[in-house]
Amino acid sequence: MSQSTHLDQVTIRFAGDSGDGMQLTGTQFTNTTAMVGNDLSTLPDYPAEIRAPAGTLFGVSGFQLQFSSHEIHTPGDQVDVLVAMNPAALKVNLQHLRDNGIIIANADAFSLRNLKLAGYEQNPLEDGSLEGFQLFSVPITRLTREALVEVAISSKDKDRSKNFFALGITYWMFSRPLEVTLKWIEEKFAGKPELIEANKKALNAGYSYALATEVFTTTYTVEKAKTTPGKYRKITGNEAVSLGLIVAAEKAGRPLFLGGYPITPASDILHNLAKYRHYDVKTFQAEDEIAGVGSAIGASYSGALGVTASSGPGIALKSEFIGYAVMTEIPLVVINVQRGGPSTGLPTKTEQADLFQAFYGRNGEAPLPIVAAKSPADCFQTALEAAHMAIKFATPVFLLTDGYLANGAEPWLIPDVADIPEIKEPLAVSGKEYLPYKRDPKTLARTMAVPGTEGLEHRLGGLEKEDLTGNVSYDPENHHNMVRLRQKKVEKVAGFIPPPDFSGEEQGVLLIVSWGSTFGTVFSAVEEARKQGRQVSWIHLRWINPLPEMLGKLIHNFKHVLVPEINAGQLVKIIRAEYLVDARGFDRVRGLPLQTHELVEEISSYFEE
Amino acid sequence: MNTIETLEQKEKKYTKEDFTSDQEVRWCPGCGDYSILAQMRRLLPELGVKKENVVFVSGIGCSSRFPYYMDTYGLHGIHGRAPALASGIKLANPDLTVFVITGDGDALSIGGNHFIHLCRRNIDVTVLLFNNRIYGLTKGQYSPTSERGKITKSSPYGSLEEPFNPVKMALAAGATFVARSMDRDPKHLEATLLEAARHKGTSFVEIYQNCNIFNDGAFEKYTNIKTRFDNVVYLKNEQEYRFGRENDKHLFWDGHRFRVEEWKATEEPLTHNTDNLPVSMEFALAELSELEDFPVPVGVFRKRQAETYDALLTKQIEEVKKSKGQGDLQKLLESGNTWHVD
Ligand SMILES: Cc1ncc(C[n+]2csc(CCOP(=O)(O)OP(=O)(O)O)c2C)c(N)n1
Ligand code: SF4
Numbered sequence A: 001m002s003q004s005t006h007l008d009q010v011t012i013r014f015a016g017d018s019g020d021g022m023q024l025t026g027t028q029f030t031n032t033t034a035m036v037g038n039d040l041s042t043l044p045d046y047p048a049e050i051r052a053p054a055g056t057l058f059g060v061s062g063f064q065l066q067f068s069s070h071e072i073h074t075p076g077d078q079v080d081v082l083v084a085m086n087p088a089a090l091k092v093n094l095q096h097l098r099d100n101g102i103i104i105a106n107a108d109a110f111s112l113r114n115l116k117l118a119g120y121e122q123n124p125l126e127d128g129s130l131e132g133f134q135l136f137s138v139p140i141t142r143l144t145r146e147a148l149v150e151v152a153i154s155s156k157d158k159d160r161s162k163n164f165f166a167l168g169i170t171y172w173m174f175s176r177p178l179e180v181t182l183k184w185i186e187e188k189f190a191g192k193p194e195l196i197e198a199n200k201k202a203l204n205a206g207y208s209y210a211l212a213t214e215v216f217t218t219t220y221t222v223e224k225a226k227t228t229p230g231k232y233r234k235i236t237g238n239e240a241v242s243l244g245l246i247v248a249a250e251k252a253g254r255p256l257f258l259g260g261y262p263i264t265p266a267s268d269i270l271h272n273l274a275k276y277r278h279y280d281v282k283t284f285q286a287e288d289e290i291a292g293v294g295s296a297i298g299a300s301y302s303g304a305l306g307v308t309a310s311s312g313p314g315i316a317l318k319s320e321f322i323g324y325a326v327m328t329e330i331p332l333v334v335i336n337v338q339r340g341g342p343s344t345g346l347p348t349k350t351e352q353a354d355l356f357q358a359f360y361g362r363n364g365e366a367p368l369p370i371v372a373a374k375s376p377a378d379c380f381q382t383a384l385e386a387a388h389m390a391i392k393f394a395t396p397v398f399l400l401t402d403g404y405l406a407n408g409a410e411p412w413l414i415p416d417v418a419d420i421p422e423i424k425e426p427l428a429v430s431g432k433e434y435l436p437y438k439r440d441p442k443t444l445a446r447t448m449a450v451p452g453t454e455g456l457e458h459r460l461g462g463l464e465k466e467d468l469t470g471n472v473s474y475d476p477e478n479h480h481n482m483v484r485l486r487q488k489k490v491e492k493v494a495g496f497i498p499p500p501d502f503s504g505e506e507q508g509v510l511l512i513v514s515w516g517s518t519f520g521t522v523f524s525a526v527e528e529a530r531k532q533g534r535q536v537s538w539i540h541l542r543w544i545n546p547l548p549e550m551l552g553k554l555i556h557n558f559k560h561v562l563v564p565e566i567n568a569g570q571l572v573k574i575i576r577a578e579y580l581v582d583a584r585g586f587d588r589v590r591g592l593p594l595q596t597h598e599l600v601e602e603i604s605s606y607f608e609e
Numbered sequence B: 001m002n003t004i005e006t007l008e009q010k011e012k013k014y015t016k017e018d019f020t021s022d023q024e025v026r027w028c029p030g031c032g033d034y035s036i037l038a039q040m041r042r043l044l045p046e047l048g049v050k051k052e053n054v055v056f057v058s059g060i061g062c063s064s065r066f067p068y069y070m071d072t073y074g075l076h077g078i079h080g081r082a083p084a085l086a087s088g089i090k091l092a093n094p095d096l097t098v099f100v101i102t103g104d105g106d107a108l109s110i111g112g113n114h115f116i117h118l119c120r121r122n123i124d125v126t127v128l129l130f131n132n133r134i135y136g137l138t139k140g141q142y143s144p145t146s147e148r149g150k151i152t153k154s155s156p157y158g159s160l161e162e163p164f165n166p167v168k169m170a171l172a173a174g175a176t177f178v179a180r181s182m183d184r185d186p187k188h189l190e191a192t193l194l195e196a197a198r199h200k201g202t203s204f205v206e207i208y209q210n211c212n213i214f215n216d217g218a219f220e221k222y223t224n225i226k227t228r229f230d231n232v233v234y235l236k237n238e239q240e241y242r243f244g245r246e247n248d249k250h251l252f253w254d255g256h257r258f259r260v261e262e263w264k265a266t267e268e269p270l271t272h273n274t275d276n277l278p279v280s281m282e283f284a285l286a287e288l289s290e291l292e293d294f295p296v297p298v299g300v301f302r303k304r305q306a307e308t309y310d311a312l313l314t315k316q317i318e319e320v321k322k323s324k325g326q327g328d329l330q331k332l333l334e335s336g337n338t339w340h341v342d
């Protein structure tokens, strides 16, 4: 008989070959866990190669998930349960497993060849080296084959079902229902009855195996999280961005146009939006990133909401056109799903190193508003805000997310569309005198006249504009004035955006200033530090340009300012330059989210002097 | 503004003045660009579209200043990228009549990629390539259409590069309307541009344009009325390839290539066909401008009906709406697995 234990939170990591279906397995566990009502946060971690050579260390694909009965914000530093489908997966991931953590290993994959590929001299499942952990060595491949003897598919296909067997074991362990995945299998393999049968059987077999054998003695339950009541779904950052854009366009009464070019990890935004023709979404897969942004600017010019989405290398190509949108003052949303750089860098890993690129990556004085999402679900709200400000201020706006936000998932309280405010910003209409560069004194934004509007024909371009008329001007004073106007316009955005998240006292020893996807880690670290009695204050920036008005005063009330980032120190330099404070960076540039415990240690060091 | 005025305006037939903006034209005196501008202002009233629905989009170069001088909507873009802007404009609002104004450097060097993909997609815009075989605005470097051996500031010992043939490129890239004309043949130019503008799909017109400052006389042989007829063969649909001062020569197709021969009337004369000339002839014709001892073809090489990208996009949206129904935002947000927290 097994016993049942209540747990508050669990971190599980599925790891195997890129061909083992680990992303799929992790996603299924996530979907089921979301339906059970736990809060959760995920971290897909996979190689850039589609099918790296089997069994190798660099071919290991992982999917980490933390779920909990209370609110959580990170996919977890340390892993409680590691599912290792081969020796390489074990080797790569063991370092993340906590002491006495659980290993479920596919014993059949620990062949001499695979052991060698992973660099093991002896079989770790047998040599006692895993003594500090709870090891469950299960012949998953063999058991899957046995469960599928009667299914009429090739043995190769049978072996491909073994991830469902492993998933079944974990479902039993964590008392998850099978229905969500069973239903998914039916939809996914519709028209292929043998595969439906095989995968369902494998899942059930894994579950029954864990139930029936004496190997697993404990099942765990994680209660529903107590969160805001309402209707929820699971959402990734790229999905949330896509939905936010569609809603923004609808609320603005402008059709959505995405000009893009495939690049990891931004492509899913293009994929998602391409599905929604019936929402009047036009997607254009251009010949390169330059044409992607150019077409988006052209579309905005004719009255659409023009958007382009890319990652660092693609953003580099778009620079000239983004400067053009600054000059012509045409609305544009530029999404940078940041990945490890420089150059091609680490395509599938996360990083925050394109902040300077967003700030300064153009020729001339070319300021523009910059907003960064803090969590996968928050990408929805940031996309809405980015689009709103782009239209309201007739300006390109940078929306920064990253690989972790893009592919990571969490529960999302689905908003009521009717509650989302309209984005009604007027276009110029016929019959009135029109000066293309006349500005609204409140925003300093110009009003656009779109082609098709009778009597308002005018010319725009990248040459310097004369104030008011928008005619080409080489006048020195006019240029000076226009440079300042463009800057002031961006500063005015500050009056129209929500205040940043702030918690703690308004003065003290330490203020943490963070931005973007580190939110979850910093949240957890601050919580932990406070438990230890540290009085930490924390501000998380959503809009990074313009910086929030309150920050200027606040920042001088602290003895120390700490800026954690996944880069070599970018926001920290901006903060130092802007406020003349001795802000310090905390940076770990590994292509992964920051670790909570490391940040807790860093925070502590400021209180130990 | 009251309604009566609006009506009157609508009924008014445009003149070239209606398309003339208040900006002073700033090309060098004698530049071939003036002629192209004049023909454009002249033909637009003929085209019969409302001027608020016309957009000129350009890149960077002397030629690309063009939009400033037209009293329509205009975007002076960035170097080489006008096709990208134009694609977005046309796809977002297919009711607009969109012209792309570009130079040989703009379209074929920095913008070569965008140019070929525009042609391939057959987006309904009209491209005017002002080919002066030189970089005008940057003061006279050789361009991708300059002849090998050209001495310029950036090639003091002669350029080492073979030039592009823009007509061949446009044909190969799949443009559905491909033509050539000349700044100094205003009647032909106006007629060709009008035909190009009326064509549905990507229309491409290479215009021989004299830069009298940095490459004067580049097309003299073809434009000078004294030498023109011996060096130019005008392409006319369903007409023979006759040329020469006395109209005494023609192009003879021997099944593989063209030959220049004395013209003799035959029972089955070879005539031009813009609709479906065999590929071999189409390219052989385009290649003549690269060969010695052949006249340069001027006129329409290809004019083919094919579905445009913009029309296909509109159609696809309608079809998806028909099969899935007009999208409902709330349903969209709630798609996938959902659950309730009470
Ligand atoms: C990105 C970029 N690179 C270079 C230039 C400089 N530039 C401006 S126009 C031009 C060449 C123009 O030649 P062409 O397209 O033939 O036009 P033309 O002036 O002859 O009409 C160059 C190199 C630029 N404006 N932008
Ligand atoms: S430089 Fe040449 S192409 Fe440019 S305006 Fe002068 S004559 Fe015309």
Ligand SMILES: [Mg+2]
Pocket: B061, B103, B104, B105, B130, B131, B132, B133, B134, B135, B136, B143
């Ligand atoms: Mg030129």
